[in-house]
Amino acid sequence: xxxxxxxxxxxxxxxxxxxxxxxxxxxxxxxxxxxxxxxxxxxxxxxxxxxxxxxxxxxxxxxxxxxxxxxxxxxxxxxxxxxxxxxxxxxxxxxxxxxxxxxxxxxxxxxxxxxxxxxxxxxxxxxxxxxxxxx
Numbered sequence: 001x002x003x004x005x006x007x008x009x010x011x012x013x014x015x016x017x018x019x020x021x022x023x024x025x026x027x028x029x030x031x032x033x034x035x036x037x038x039x040x041x042x043x044x045x046x047x048x049x050x051x052x053x054x055x056x057x058x059x060x061x062x063x064x065x066x067x068x069x070x071x072x073x074x075x076x077x078x079x080x081x082x083x084x085x086x087x088x089x090x091x092x093x094x095x096x097x098x099x100x101x102x103x104x105x106x107x108x109x110x111x112x113x114x115x116x117x118x119x120x121x122x123x124x125x126x127x128x129x130x131x132x133x134x135x
Contacts, residue, residue, distance in 0.1 A: 001027065005036070012130045014120040015043035016099075024109040033109035039064060039100040044093030050114075053106040055084040057092070062100030067091045 003021045011018040020026065020035035033053075039045070039062075047067070057066070059080045065073035066082055068090045076082060076092075084090045094100040106112065115121060124130045 003027075007126050009126055010124040010128070010130055011115060012122045012124060013045070013115075013118060015045050016040045016094075017130060018104075018112075018115070020112050022109070023112055025113070031108055033104075033106040033112050035104055035112070036060070037102040037104050039092060039094040039102070041094055041097045041099060045091060047089050047091040049087055049089045050084075050106065050111045051087045053108055053111045054086045055090070055111075056105045056107075057082040057084070058103040060101040060103060062094060062098050063096050064092050064094045064100045067093075 005019055005021070008019050008021060011020075016037065016039040018035055018037050020033060022030050022032065022034040024030050024033070044064070057076070059076050059078050061078050063075060063077045066076045067073040068082065068084055069088045073093070092100070092102075116123075122130070
């Protein structure tokens with residue numbers, strides 16, 4: 001099955017955006033989740049965890065500070081991979097002027113549904129180009 005980014009909806013938040021390409025609810029038989037996350041310059045997401053799934057981050061481009069398990073944040077950059085075990089608290093903060101692009105996976109899939117409850121969540125239909133406003 002080919003999935004084109006132009007045919008996938010976009011989630012936006014004050015800190016950036018996400019396109020989920022594979023999720024259990026979008027792809028019949030899928031048991032994991034994979035998507036692209038963009039963290040806007042100077043932004044980041046709040047400390048949180050996924051009690052029922054591990055997460056893997058792969059940095060496509062950009063740089064950020066990554067916190068895992070409430071330890072001191074460490075730098076991540078293009079080509080780095082971060083494994084976040086099930087239930088471990090983490091956060092990502094882009095401290096640069098360039099967007100941070102990540103490939104993100106959840107195993108098992110489904111954790112992406114929790115993002116729909118965020119107060120700054122907006123869903124843009126496929127083909128719509130979102131516009132961001134600094135919070």
